[in-house]
Amino acid sequence: MQVDLKDKVVLVTGAGGAIGGAMAKAFARNGAKVAVAGRTLATLQATVDEITAAGGAAAAVIADVGNKESARAMIEETVGLFGALDVLVNNAGINGGPEERKPIHQYSDELWEKIINVDLNGVYYCSKPAILQMEKQGHGGSIINIGSIVGLAPLRLQCAFTAAKAGVFNLTKAMALELAPLNIRVNGIAPGSIMFEGTKKLFYADAQKAEAMMSHIPMHRPGEPEDIAGMACFLASDDSAYMTGTVNVVDGGWICGYTRDF
Numbered sequence: 001m002q003v004d005l006k007d008k009v010v011l012v013t014g015a016g017g018a019i020g021g022a023m024a025k026a027f028a029r030n031g032a033k034v035a036v037a038g039r040t041l042a043t044l045q046a047t048v049d050e051i052t053a054a055g056g057a058a059a060a061v062i063a064d065v066g067n068k069e070s071a072r073a074m075i076e077e078t079v080g081l082f083g084a085l086d087v088l089v090n091n092a093g094i095n096g097g098p099e100e101r102k103p104i105h106q107y108s109d110e111l112w113e114k115i116i117n118v119d120l121n122g123v124y125y126c127s128k129p130a131i132l133q134m135e136k137q138g139h140g141g142s143i144i145n146i147g148s149i150v151g152l153a154p155l156r157l158q159c160a161f162t163a164a165k166a167g168v169f170n171l172t173k174a175m176a177l178e179l180a181p182l183n184i185r186v187n188g189i190a191p192g193s194i195m196f197e198g199t200k201k202l203f204y205a206d207a208q209k210a211e212a213m214m215s216h217i218p219m220h221r222p223g224e225p226e227d228i229a230g231m232a233c234f235l236a237s238d239d240s241a242y243m244t245g246t247v248n249v250v251d252g253g254w255i256c257g258y259t260r261d262f
Helices: 018-029 041-053 068-082 109-137 159-182 197-204 207-214 225-236
Strands: 009-012 033-038 057-062 087-090 141-146 184-191 247-250
Touching: 009 018, 009 068, 018 033, 018 041, 018 057, 018 087, 018 225, 033 041, 033 068, 041 057, 057 068, 068 109, 087 109, 087 225, 109 141, 109 159, 109 184, 141 159, 141 225, 159 184, 159 247, 184 225, 197 207, 225 247
Parallel strands: 009 033, 009 087, 033 057, 087 141, 141 184, 184 247
Antiparallel strands: none
């Protein structure tokens, strides 16, 4: 997608992952200066190097979104690097692996607290200082919260992830209501099954598992990280200037309804 993000400063959390990295690169291709944030410098630096090699502007910022002081410092460092903050993408998130997916009465309390802290609290911790910075700048901004279709149509054995992502989407709408007078738009993206190393290993490396997964998807294929990046660029740009409080589903039709033949 080609949009005008020239000279906008964009911060992407969880930018060391496939979706976060794809978004960071897409923002840079469209003219933005990008702060790529996460906990592992090596993966962040690889994204920064790719962006700068293509002539873009990017820098790595080490942060833990589940720690409010770290989140605040991340915003301050981004502003220190690029002089402003126009777009925040709350992308960082975690989930339990297959062996940890259990019914709620057998679910790990420790895992519940860990997922809620990163996936939901992290959005709150990062957004507060970002909003204060955008308010100080006086020309508004855009906040994009990355959730999951699981926050709209719950799946079994993932109670913490489901609760966190549902919370992210209602928080998105609450933020949109409160921040519209400041010209700060807040929108969400709900990805479906997206192909990257993790999902390839879990679902798509095995033909039988892949077919079972794709039987739920009307388009009968997984999405790509770039599919999410395109939507994020649109929401960051002035092309979506009259959009706030929306949750934009990018899932190949998964949650439209049952695909089975009766």
